[in-house]
Amino acid sequence: GQQVMQIPQYQHVQEGEDFTTYCNSSTTLSNIQWYKQRPGGHPVFLIQLVKSGEVKKQKRLTFQFGEAKKNSSLHITATQTTDVGTYFCAGGASMNRDDKIIFGKGTRLHILP
Amino acid sequence: ETGVTQTPRHLVMGMTNKKSLKCEQHLGHNAMYWYKQSAKKPLELMFVYNFKEQTENNSVPSRFSPECPNSSHLFLHLHTLQPEDSALYLCASSWIGGSSYNEQFFGPGTRLTVL
Numbered sequence: 001g002q003q004v005m006q007i008p009q010y011q012h013v014q015e016g017e018d019f020t021t022y023c024n025s026s027t028t029l030s031n032i033q034w035y036k037q038r039p040g041g042h043p044v045f046l047i048q049l050v051k052s053g054e055v056k057k058q059k060r061l062t063f064q065f066g067e068a069k070k071n072s073s074l075h076i077t078a079t080q081t082t083d084v085g086t087y088f089c090a091g092g093a094s095m096n097r098d099d100k101i102i103f104g105k106g107t108r109l110h111i112l113p
Numbered sequence: 114e115t116g117v118t119q120t121p122r123h124l125v126m127g128m129t130n131k132k133s134l135k136c137e138q139h140l141g142h143n144a145m146y147w148y149k150q151s152a153k154k155p156l157e158l159m160f161v162y163n164f165k166e167q168t169e170n171n172s173v174p175s176r177f178s179p180e181c182p183n184s185s186h187l188f189l190h191l192h193t194l195q196p197e198d199s200a201l202y203l204c205a206s207s208w209i210g211g212s213s214y215n216e217q218f219f220g221p222g223t224r225l226t227v228l
């Protein structure tokens with residue numbers, strides 16, 4: 001069945017360094033969503049990408065959707081302690097006339113002061 | 114965010130107990146979801162209800178029984194659970210229109226401990 005793989009599983013960075021998490025799907029996606037879950041909190045929607053090759057920015061966060069619509073990335077520039085949390089990608093796809101959204105396992109980001 | 118509420122926030126139960134988790138969304142969405150979150154499987158989809166009809170059941174054991182009486186309310190009935198069922202249970206809602214899923218709004222979750 002369809003899988004959404006996310007790497008790395010964990011990432012430790014020094015405050016101020018950049019961070020990137022990658023999401024790869026075994027099938028072509030109709031869209032991809034990104035969520036952030038703070039420690040002790042619940043996932044919160046960040047953004048949705050729909051178009052092939054789309055790039056969107058939110059302050060220090062840059063989101064990309066691959067040309068083939070099978071992969072995506074989230075890049076954080078100059079990390080801050082408020083960036084701590086787990087980042088999930090969620091791929092939307094149509095399978096057998098049903099639409100599904102499948103979450104990756106997430107990347108847990110730790111910031112070292 | 115208060116768009117999706119869940120009660121109780123914490124629950125401790127024995128393996129022979131019967132309990133129910135409740136979720137309510139105030140966002141006018143037409144789809145609701147139950148997820149299980151544990152250290153082994155960070156975000157595991159359990160059930161999906163679209164227009165009150167169950168459209169997905171990801172091989173969830175029968176000791177978990179969902180109920181969706183209307184598009185704003187979702188329940189998860191629990192009975193004869195196992196200790197490995199201890200986890201955070203998250204409810205979410207979204208709008209499904211045409212052929213696409215829009216962003217999901219999550220509730221705060223119920224932290225379940227099975228003794």
